[in-house]
Amino acid sequence: MSRIIAVANQKGGVGKTTTAVNLSASLAEKGKKVLTIDIDPQGNTTSGLGIDKTKLNNTIYHLMLDESQLDELIIHNVYNNLSLLPANVDLAGAEIELINRKRREFILKDSIENIKKEYDFIIIDCPPSLSILTLNALTTADTVLVPIQCEFYALEGLTQLINTINLVKNRLNDNLEIEGVVFTMYDARTNLSLQVVEEVKKNLHTNVYKTIIPRNVRLGEAPSHGMPINEYDSTSKGAESYRLLAEEVINRKEE
Template sequence: MGRIIAVANQKGGVGKTTTAINLAACLAEAGKKVLTIDLDPQGNMTSGLGVDKNEVENTVYELMLDECSIKESMTDTVVDGMKVIPSNVNLAGAEIELLGIPEKEYILRNAVDYIKEDYDFIVIDCPPSLNMLTINAMTTANSVLVPIQCEYYALEGLSQLIHTIDLVQQRLNPNLLIEGVVFTMYDVRTNLSNQVVENVRNNLDAKIYDTLIPRNIRLAEAPSYGLPINLYDSKSAGAESYRLLAKEVIDRKDI
């Protein structure tokens, strides 16, 4: 059975979508069958995989409102063989529209159940908030991958996210695990980056990936070309890092 990974952090600007896009692309590059799901109304994962978010007919919004099937919501990406369930600004209204729906926490899971056996990995990009969309991602997922920026306030908000994951475990998805923490925007030249890594290692009872994602100009440029980093600049430090992260994720045997 495939693994479903929600990439989540309610703090914006931590490299969440960058990690979701590039981890998925590097898993596919490693020969895995991968589906991506964009649950962020900003639709950055969608456009970062070369899909025009304003031109797609069916998105995750239509899927969650039961206006299309999960197969109908899938769109081809620039990565060979990898599809995305896209998102756009319409999803911002989903919170309100889902209010009266019974078992609204499980809408995405019920849809994904039909196709999850077809994939080695399903990677979900969560919105930068702890809302009903994020809850849907966590009830669907086997595990949560948390990107943390190497900066002074890295631990701020992390306890809130872990508390949310604990609540989902207790009440909605007892099988949910913390996949692990991955450090992003790591700057080898600064003491601060090293201090942040040490601080989190000492204070967090969770798996911390060995791979450190560097600050890298090519990583920052790639989304504007609608390409993941391994297609935009295959030899860049960013591409190599996400390949290493993908290998670590594949090699996890305890999830």
């Protein structure tokens, strides 16, 4: 049975897209069939998987506006076992264009209902804001994976996000759960990173993944080459960390 995971955080710059791209690629590398959905108008997940977003004529925007069917939009086998529903800047206009649309929070959920069984995992990269696009991701998802940067204001942003998830759960998707928190940009040389990890574990009554994603030069370089880290530098610390995270995600499903 397919599991749908939204990768979300209202704060930007926390490694959300990096996590969506590299978790997807690591799950695919382990033989899982994966669909990655880019629902962020920045389209960074699309370009991070090697697709030139400026040359796309059909994207998730056309699905949201009911101008194209899902099977016309999915780019199959971007990498082995990994397909993509792409996005680009066109999506930025969807918010206003959908204002009078009925069931506008459920467009994505309704669209993928018939194809979700074809995949082991569907990973959705959300915008760093609470918009109609994020709501579509949260109504579609079974769980929310929350990347948190190891920095001073991490807990503050996280509390807001958990409140949002609970609101969506109460009003739009009563099956929605928090998949867990994954720490990103961890710098073992600083006391602050360690303090943030300890503080979140102490204050947060939700699952925290054992895998911590380190600050890693190769991880930072990979998007500019349009590759997930396991393709760009398979032996790097970043690649190994995302493989471990994928293993935890798979094991949690099996539990």
